[in-house]
Amino acid sequence: MIRCKTFWITLFAASALMGTSAAEPQVTIEGTVKKGPGQEKPILVSLSGFTGEALQVLEFDLYVQGFLATNADAAQYLFTGKNNDNLEGRVTDKYSKEVKVSKAYSGASIRRQTHAFVDDFVQKLERKPICQTRVAFKMDTGPSSEIYISDFDGHNEKEVTRDKNIVASPDWVTGRFALYYTSYVPGNPSIFFHDLGSGSRKAFARYGGSNISPAVSPNGSHVAMILSKDGWTDLYVEKSDGSDLRRLTKTREDESSPCWSPDGQYICFAAKINERRSLCKVPAAGGQVQRIATTGVVNPTEPDWSPDGKWIVFTSQTRGFDICVVPAAGGEAVPLVSGEDPSWAPNSRTVIFAKRQNGRRVLSLLDVPTKQNKDVSRFSGSSSQSQPSWAK
Amino acid sequence: MTLALAAVLPLCGCLKSPYHVTQIPNGGAFTGSTNDFASTTTPITTDDSGDSANKLKSSDADLTGGIAQVDPSNFDNWIANKEALAAYTVHFDYDSSTVKASEESKLTSVAQAMKGATPVAVRVEGNCDERGTEEYNRSLGDRRANALREKLATMGVDPKKILTVSYGEDKPADSGHSEAAYAKNRRGDFILLTPPSPGQLSKLENNK
Numbered sequence: 001m002i003r004c005k006t007f008w009i010t011l012f013a014a015s016a017l018m019g020t021s022a023a024e025p026q027v028t029i030e031g032t033v034k035k036g037p038g039q040e041k042p043i044l045v046s047l048s049g050f051t052g053e054a055l056q057v058l059e060f061d062l063y064v065q066g067f068l069a070t071n072a073d074a075a076q077y078l079f080t081g082k083n084n085d086n087l088e089g090r091v092t093d094k095y096s097k098e099v100k101v102s103k104a105y106s107g108a109s110i111r112r113q114t115h116a117f118v119d120d121f122v123q124k125l126e127r128k129p130i131c132q133t134r135v136a137f138k139m140d141t142g143p144s145s146e147i148y149i150s151d152f153d154g155h156n157e158k159e160v161t162r163d164k165n166i167v168a169s170p171d172w173v174t175g176r177f178a179l180y181y182t183s184y185v186p187g188n189p190s191i192f193f194h195d196l197g198s199g200s201r202k203a204f205a206r207y208g209g210s211n212i213s214p215a216v217s218p219n220g221s222h223v224a225m226i227l228s229k230d231g232w233t234d235l236y237v238e239k240s241d242g243s244d245l246r247r248l249t250k251t252r253e254d255e256s257s258p259c260w261s262p263d264g265q266y267i268c269f270a271a272k273i274n275e276r277r278s279l280c281k282v283p284a285a286g287g288q289v290q291r292i293a294t295t296g297v298v299n300p301t302e303p304d305w306s307p308d309g310k311w312i313v314f315t316s317q318t319r320g321f322d323i324c325v326v327p328a329a330g331g332e333a334v335p336l337v338s339g340e341d342p343s344w345a346p347n348s349r350t351v352i353f354a355k356r357q358n359g360r361r362v363l364s365l366l367d368v369p370t371k372q373n374k375d376v377s378r379f380s381g382s383s384s385q386s387q388p389s390w391a392k
Numbered sequence: 393m394t395l396a397l398a399a400v401l402p403l404c405g406c407l408k409s410p411y412h413v414t415q416i417p418n419g420g421a422f423t424g425s426t427n428d429f430a431s432t433t434t435p436i437t438t439d440d441s442g443d444s445a446n447k448l449k450s451s452d453a454d455l456t457g458g459i460a461q462v463d464p465s466n467f468d469n470w471i472a473n474k475e476a477l478a479a480y481t482v483h484f485d486y487d488s489s490t491v492k493a494s495e496e497s498k499l500t501s502v503a504q505a506m507k508g509a510t511p512v513a514v515r516v517e518g519n520c521d522e523r524g525t526e527e528y529n530r531s532l533g534d535r536r537a538n539a540l541r542e543k544l545a546t547m548g549v550d551p552k553k554i555l556t557v558s559y560g561e562d563k564p565a566d567s568g569h570s571e572a573a574y575a576k577n578r579r580g581d582f583i584l585l586t587p588p589s590p591g592q593l594s595k596l597e598n599n600k
Binding site (some may be wrong): 166212230247255 | 462463485524530531532533535537555556557558563580
């Protein structure tokens with residue numbers, strides 16, 4: 001009897017460790033529990049009175065946040081208004097009759113006014129606004145690549161670097177108009193800090209070997225990165241003033257793509273443990289490396305932890321590449337769409353990622369709960385846009 | 393690892409006693425050699441401050457974490473020759489940084505080229521095919537370059553004369569999307585570096 005009990009405890013502990021849910025009771029109360037990623041139905045809206053660019057922007061902004069435009073009979077939220085010189089808009093909840101937004105906008109551009117209107121609406125639903133945020137990405141023209149920034153929908157793109165060299169993996173500093181990224185200008189890949197407002201940049205990590213994949217902590221105090229200064233490809237963390245470099249892994253295998261938990265306690269990264277590619281996390285101050293189970297999905301890489309702390313979005317490498325999400329503690333992973341290198345929006349539901357298309361990469365937006373997906377790239381020709389980082 | 397341990401063994405030997413062996417920085421358990429202490433004829437001194445030539449020295453050689461890289465700026469003005477060692481490009485299996493036995497003779501040739509009378513260095517460039525995500529490939533290319541560096545070091549090449557760089561999938565040898573192209577792209581290239589002037593060389597020697 002005692003032996004039997006021990007057996008079950010061991011089994012439970014083992015399955016908890018593996019992140020499988022076999023031994024855990026599944027409690028779902030119909031109607032109260034939200035469906036999982038990719039399973040939710042879009043919230044229906046209707047748009048009347050808007051034309052041209054304002055209408056296009058409205059449809060796009062709402063679609064990538066899980067809303068779908070339909071007729072007024074089917075819709076819950078009724079958007080009415082006009083856009084002659086400036087935008088005037090009102091949103092009414094058909095069921096509660098509550099007026100969610102009623103505003104007139106001026107200044108900037110019709111595009112910007114429409115973004116602000118949608119932002120005002122989603123905030124009434126207690127969501128974080130994303131329509132006036134920016135993304136940074138890598139623009140690859142073949143012989144060389146540069147860092148770019150643009151609005152989240154691909155508009156107003158601006159070149160950040162002009163080195164005619166190789167760049168990689170831009171990462172926004174939270175709350176600042178500044179980036180870390182990798183540049184090959186010094187010869188070996190090195191990490192730079194770039195203040196976009198002043199245009200000044202400085203080398204942050206220039207150790208021997210590779211200095212790649214920078215990830216700045218949510219409060220900006222530390223930068224996690226992959227270095228090979230000691231001869232192996234390992235995960236390190238350093239204070240953003242360049243002091244207190246710490247080595248967090250010491251393996252012959254190659255770690256890659258660090259990101260931070262929103263509380264700054266953990267660094268999540270891709271590793272190889274016992275010949276298996278896995279997502280892992282390690283305390284940012286150093287300590288035990290723990291595996292994060294991605295049950296049902298193999299070869300996970302490029303994790304990004306959602307700002308609300310609940311999910312990790314990542315790329316699964318098989319024959320192609322799939323964007324997947326998994327609970328941050330590990331568990332059942334859900335493949336969503338083809339693509340790679342996802343980055344969460346501040347709303348913890350939309351992600352931007354790179355999609356392979358005819359031998360090039362283009363940027364695309366995905367609303368995780370509904371799986372609604374729209375390409376954002378506005379660059380034609382053979383250039384590639386990849387490695388997006390969403391400003392938070 | 394073997395190389396690093398071999399470098400430490402003479403230090404322990406000259407002290408004639410395991411009790412004087414200080415902890416190797418960052419090292420694991422060192423089990424020591426099988427010296428026959430009974431046959432020792434030299435008196436053992438417990439104070440090693442007197443004999444500076446024989447004094448125990450240690451440096452931060454990380455025995456469990458790889459062979460430390462040299463500052464690449466030591467080679468900033470060196471002349472890169474892409475053709476000299478182009479015949480010895482090492483190819484890798486898919487998603488692997490293991491140097492295949494069939495590729496080792498190329499490394500032997502590189503090591504030979506490094507041993508001539510003329511002072512040279514080499515830059516090992518790790519590359520990948522496009523069937524991985526970008527940063528995954530940048531780390532894999534880095535691991536490939538460092539695996540080749542370690543092999544060259546075991547063949548007697550001074551690791552301070554071996555630089556590494558990973559290009560991930562950014563510098564394909566063949567821009568096609570076929571298996572044949574991928575096989576060409578999973579590689580480590582060797583770029584021969586020669587000093588522009590004797591002045592540059594002495595800078596390297598001083599940094600040893």
